[in-house]
Amino acid sequence: MKHKAIKVGLTSLVLILSFGGLLYSTMSESTEYYKHVDEVMGEPAAWYGKNLQLHGYVVPNSIMRKRNSLEYRFKVQSQGHVVDASYTGIVPDTFKDEAEVVLKGVLSQDGFAVHPNGVMAKCPSKYEAQVGAKGGAPAAPAPSSGTE
Amino acid sequence: MATLGATLLVLAFVFSAYAAAASIVGARRRHAGLVDSGVGALYLVAAVMTVASGVIVHAFVVGDYSIKYVQRYSETAQPLGYKLASYWGGLDGSIMFWVFLLALFGAAAVWINRQRHRELIPYVVATLSVVQMFFLFLMIGHNNPFATYLTDTPGAGQGLNPLLQNFYMAIHPPTMYLGFVGLTVPFAFCIAALVTGHLDDSWLRAVRRWTMISWFFLSFGLTLGMIWAYEELGWGGFWGWDPVENAGLLPWFTATAFLHSVMVQERRGMLRVWNVTLVITTFLLTLFGTFMTRSGVVQSVHAFGEDRQLALMFSAFMSFTLMFSFGYVIYRLPLLKARNELDSWASKEAAFLANNWVLLFSALFVLFATMFPTITEAISGERLTVGPPFFNTWMTPVGLVLLLLTGIGPLLAWRSSTLSTMWHQFKWPIAAGLAAGAVTLGVGIRVWTSGVCFVISGFVLGTIVQEFWRGAAVRREATGTDLFTALVGLVSRNKRRYGGYIVHVGIVLMFMGFAGEGFGRDEQALLKPGQQVQVDRYVLRLDAIRATDDDQKQMVTAQVTVLDEAGASLGTMYPAKWFYRSRPNEPTTEVAIRRSLAEDLYIVMAAFELGEQSASVEVHVNELVNWIWIGFGLMALGTGVALLPETVFAFAGARAGAEVAATLLLIGVLLTPAPARAQDANASAAPAAKGTLVFRSPLERELANEIMCTCGCRLPAGTCGMMNCHGKEEQLTKIHTMVEKGMDKDAVLAAFVEEAGGQHILARPIDEGAHKLLWLAPYTLAALSALGLAWLARRWAAGRAEAAVAAPAAPADDALQQQLDDELRDLD
Numbered sequence: 001m002k003h004k005a006i007k008v009g010l011t012s013l014v015l016i017l018s019f020g021g022l023l024y025s026t027m028s029e030s031t032e033y034y035k036h037v038d039e040v041m042g043e044p045a046a047w048y049g050k051n052l053q054l055h056g057y058v059v060p061n062s063i064m065r066k067r068n069s070l071e072y073r074f075k076v077q078s079q080g081h082v083v084d085a086s087y088t089g090i091v092p093d094t095f096k097d098e099a100e101v102v103l104k105g106v107l108s109q110d111g112f113a114v115h116p117n118g119v120m121a122k123c124p125s126k127y128e129a130q131v132g133a134k135g136g137a138p139a140a141p142a143p144s145s146g147t148e
Numbered sequence: 149m150a151t152l153g154a155t156l157l158v159l160a161f162v163f164s165a166y167a168a169a170a171s172i173v174g175a176r177r178r179h180a181g182l183v184d185s186g187v188g189a190l191y192l193v194a195a196v197m198t199v200a201s202g203v204i205v206h207a208f209v210v211g212d213y214s215i216k217y218v219q220r221y222s223e224t225a226q227p228l229g230y231k232l233a234s235y236w237g238g239l240d241g242s243i244m245f246w247v248f249l250l251a252l253f254g255a256a257a258v259w260i261n262r263q264r265h266r267e268l269i270p271y272v273v274a275t276l277s278v279v280q281m282f283f284l285f286l287m288i289g290h291n292n293p294f295a296t297y298l299t300d301t302p303g304a305g306q307g308l309n310p311l312l313q314n315f316y317m318a319i320h321p322p323t324m325y326l327g328f329v330g331l332t333v334p335f336a337f338c339i340a341a342l343v344t345g346h347l348d349d350s351w352l353r354a355v356r357r358w359t360m361i362s363w364f365f366l367s368f369g370l371t372l373g374m375i376w377a378y379e380e381l382g383w384g385g386f387w388g389w390d391p392v393e394n395a396g397l398l399p400w401f402t403a404t405a406f407l408h409s410v411m412v413q414e415r416r417g418m419l420r421v422w423n424v425t426l427v428i429t430t431f432l433l434t435l436f437g438t439f440m441t442r443s444g445v446v447q448s449v450h451a452f453g454e455d456r457q458l459a460l461m462f463s464a465f466m467s468f469t470l471m472f473s474f475g476y477v478i479y480r481l482p483l484l485k486a487r488n489e490l491d492s493w494a495s496k497e498a499a500f501l502a503n504n505w506v507l508l509f510s511a512l513f514v515l516f517a518t519m520f521p522t523i524t525e526a527i528s529g530e531r532l533t534v535g536p537p538f539f540n541t542w543m544t545p546v547g548l549v550l551l552l553l554t555g556i557g558p559l560l561a562w563r564s565s566t567l568s569t570m571w572h573q574f575k576w577p578i579a580a581g582l583a584a585g586a587v588t589l590g591v592g593i594r595v596w597t598s599g600v601c602f603v604i605s606g607f608v609l610g611t612i613v614q615e616f617w618r619g620a621a622v623r624r625e626a627t628g629t630d631l632f633t634a635l636v637g638l639v640s641r642n643k644r645r646y647g648g649y650i651v652h653v654g655i656v657l658m659f660m661g662f663a664g665e666g667f668g669r670d671e672q673a674l675l676k677p678g679q680q681v682q683v684d685r686y687v688l689r690l691d692a693i694r695a696t697d698d699d700q701k702q703m704v705t706a707q708v709t710v711l712d713e714a715g716a717s718l719g720t721m722y723p724a725k726w727f728y729r730s731r732p733n734e735p736t737t738e739v740a741i742r743r744s745l746a747e748d749l750y751i752v753m754a755a756f757e758l759g760e761q762s763a764s765v766e767v768h769v770n771e772l773v774n775w776i777w778i779g780f781g782l783m784a785l786g787t788g789v790a791l792l793p794e795t796v797f798a799f800a801g802a803r804a805g806a807e808v809a810a811t812l813l814l815i816g817v818l819l820t821p822a823p824a825r826a827q828d829a830n831a832s833a834a835p836a837a838k839g840t841l842v843f844r845s846p847l848e849r850e851l852a853n854e855i856m857c858t859c860g861c862r863l864p865a866g867t868c869g870m871m872n873c874h875g876k877e878e879q880l881t882k883i884h885t886m887v888e889k890g891m892d893k894d895a896v897l898a899a900f901v902e903e904a905g906g907q908h909i910l911a912r913p914i915d916e917g918a919h920k921l922l923w924l925a926p927y928t929l930a931a932l933s934a935l936g937l938a939w940l941a942r943r944w945a946a947g948r949a950e951a952a953v954a955a956p957a958a959p960a961d962d963a964l965q966q967q968l969d970d971e972l973r974d975l976d
Contacts, residue, residue, distance in 0.1 A: 026538060026541055026542070031520075031532045031533065031534055031538075032532065032533050032534075032535065033530060033531065033532055033533075034521055034531035034532065034533050035531070053533055065755065067757065068674055068757060068760070068762055068764075069674060069764070070672065070674075070754055070755060070764050089672070089754075090382075090383075090672075090752065090754040090766050091754075092383075093382075093734055093735055093736055093737055094734060096733045096734060097733070104535070117383065
């Protein structure tokens with residue numbers, strides 16, 4: 001009985017340690033901080049270079065797309081703080097003025113650079129009270145490009 | 149109306165409370181009358197919820213906008229189908245839909261098992277009632293679908309966003325709910341078994357079919373979600389590891405583990421603690437999934453709003469359920485002791501045990517990663533998220549191990565296998581796997597995860613084919629029939645097993661589809677008219693961009709010609725963006741997909757300049773993606789086979805006549821694709837409206853889709869994609885002339901028929917009179933042959949019974965005889 005308990009205990013310990021180690025190493029590569037724009041822009045320098053998921057609302061009339069390209073520049077705000085964002089790629093159908101967005105990317109002095117497929121505009125949830133015209137088509141969730 | 153509905157909900161709550169109380173008291177005091185009244189109350193709740201559903205559906209259909217819920221999700225102009233679908237379109241209604249389904253399922257489950265598992269029924273009723281009470285309480289106290297506007301009643305509804313009005317939105321939630329709610333029934337039986345201490349296999353037998361059906365619907369719902377994401381949302385993939393997606397996947401893992409683990413308990417009396425744990429965990433995960441997506445605890449693209457009170461109520465109920473259930477498990481541990489021990493690691497039991505661990509690990513891992521933001525916020529105050537790369541890094545090897553187990557499990561024997569038997573079992577499948585690997589390398593695939601997946605897929609397919617082959621061979625020797633009849637007989641003797649093998653084939657195909665994603669290609673390009681871009685082995689040339697419109701929307705469609713590397717045309721594709729008049733700032737992306745078994749060519753028009761006729765396109769080549777959907781089809785078939793009642797195929801046990809029946813079956817199976825092909829022409833006849841030409845009126849477009857093009861493409865004139873097609877031009881000009889003359893649709897069609905001398909000029913036969921029968925023909929034929937087969941089956945089975953030795957002296961007691969029959973029938 002005791003022998004068996006030791007075997008089980010030891011195996012579990014090894015498993016937990018190895019999984020924990022693996023988890024830790026893989027996580028540090030791909031974790032992103034989830035912040036709101038006002039939380040970050042209060043002290044931007046502290047967040048330079050970090051992978052962020054930035055939540056905010058698109059400032060009206062700020063979306064600009066370079067002609068004949070997919071380069072976008074727009075502003076995102078929350079609680080009065082604004083950040084300039086730049087992005088090249090496809091935007092989801094729900095991306096427009098005042099849309100609630102989560103942007104995956106990196107903050108730097110020049111603004112917030114959004115990763116490819118990093119624009120997530122919130123879906124017009126069936127389960128949420130829709131006041132006015134917030135959101136539209138089911139949004140495109142942001143996968144890593146191509147590898148699924 | 150609203151007060152009626154609200155009252156009904158309160159009544160349902162009261163009746164559920166009574167049902168729970170009466171059942172428990174009746175069980176403890178052995179008062180059959182009380183128990184019966186509890187059961188009756190459960191039935192009554194089902195009736196009440198049906199009426200309540202009727203009330204809300206009526207409100208939707210009629211347009212009673214005094215009810216807030218109706219006003220928010222419906223409007224007069226909304227198509228009827230989507231008005232009905234709005235029942236589950238919002239939070240409040242979705243919970244009521246949940247209770248409705250639970251009440252129905254619960255009533256059905258109790259009614260079916262009322263004699264056979266009499267000792268469990270009171271606690272089953274009690275458990276179901278308590279769960280119902282929770283959801284009803286949520287509605288009554290917090291999110292009442294019947295809440296009304298107190299003062300001003302808006303005259304019109306807001307309506308469901310037209311962009312959400314698509315087929316998948318209507319069907320995906322109900323199938324998911326059928327899965328979730330269905331899994332409550334096994335949980336109820338499990339609790340009943342724990343409380344009464346009847347922890348033998350009877351509760352497993354009662355829930356076997358329920359679990360399979362619920363599991364099937366859950367799989368179906370998940371697959372529909374994937375198809376929806378793939379076809380409608382336009383990002384080229386089908387799974388994003390979004391919290392809402394994961395919420396549906398978590399119970400699927402544990403339910404799959406449970407379905408397999410029960411076999412070990414039935415055969416060897418082992419893994420009993422595992423089984424109760426898996427059932428309880430599955431139920432908790434269904435609750436958790438619902439909770440997670442509605443409470444704002446996790447951020448998701450499917451923004452389900454934040455509701456702290458709801459979060460609190462769910463947490464309270466889940467904690468209570470967790471403590472109660474696992475408390476009882478611990479209390480009953482002595483009764484749950486395994487009857488046997490693991491004899492060897494090279495045994496089926498070990499494989500199932502490994503299967504359990506892998507699936508449980510998957511569930512816990514996905515749960516952990518999904519809840520990671522909440523966990524980190526609680527610990528450190530910072531919300532940290534992990535994305536798809538993290539999930540994929542972990543779940544890919546885990547998935548491969550699972551796939552490997554799918555092949556190994558069936559080949560190992562119970563208790564233990566010797567090395568020589570293992571070699572005898574494994575050698576051909578291993579050869580098949582290596583062959584698959586060779587083919588993969590030969591074809592040029594160098595992504596190692598996909599390659600490993602293909603090798604294992606080959607191995608698993610090898611094991612399944614071998615199982616069928618050897619089983620049929622043994623049976624042929626025993627019964628002296630032909631191979632096909634032997635196969636039918638083999639499957640009929642053990643439908644669960646062989647149905648399960650068919651499901652595994654489906655799983656293998658799905659994994660192959662997943663593996664294809666590893667070596668697909670993506671490209672983005674900005675194209676001017678005439679410009680080309682090469683993606684993989686396709687060359688895409690933008691021909692033009694056209695703007696067309698109909699009453700509802702303006703459509704900007706790009707015409708893209710697809711060429712192969714030699715320059716030969718492979719067809720034309722029409723990615724588009726649609727701008728609905730009611731929502732001009734929110735275009736929908738209409739993806740163009742060119743499907744084949746090997747790969748999908750998937751084009752999205754991201755942006756365009758009408759003035760310059762240029763477009764930015766994103767192109768994906770998705771390898772093997774259609775195997776995912778085909779794989780699910782096989783899963784459905786396999787589940788169907790496994791669920792067939794015992795007496796089906798009894799005739800195949802007989803020797804003579806079995807060939808006849810088997811041949812009939814074969815013919816039936818071969819003919820089934822025929823109606824499907826016939827429908828295909830209609831599917832392409834549907835107004836694709838991809839902007840080939842500018843139609844001058846909706847009538848012309850409609851007609852263009854009803855009149856066949858004469859160029860030999862066998863498509864309607866409106867969708868004929870042939871280059872330089874004179875036939876199409878001619879037909880369309882004729883249509884236009886006739887419409888200008890003022891002819892209506894029927895007149896135009898009749899004129900074409902007269903001119904062509906027959907109905908072949910029409911895309912589909914006129915749907916009236918005798919022609920209506922044409923529509924019915926395939927279905928009638930199928931129904932008649934099914935009935936014919938069933939009649940034949942019964943005759944053979946009856947014939948066999950008579951030929952068999954006369955039954956021994958029957959027990960005098962009819963009820964006992966009935967119970968004996970039931971139990972014998974249940975034995976598998």
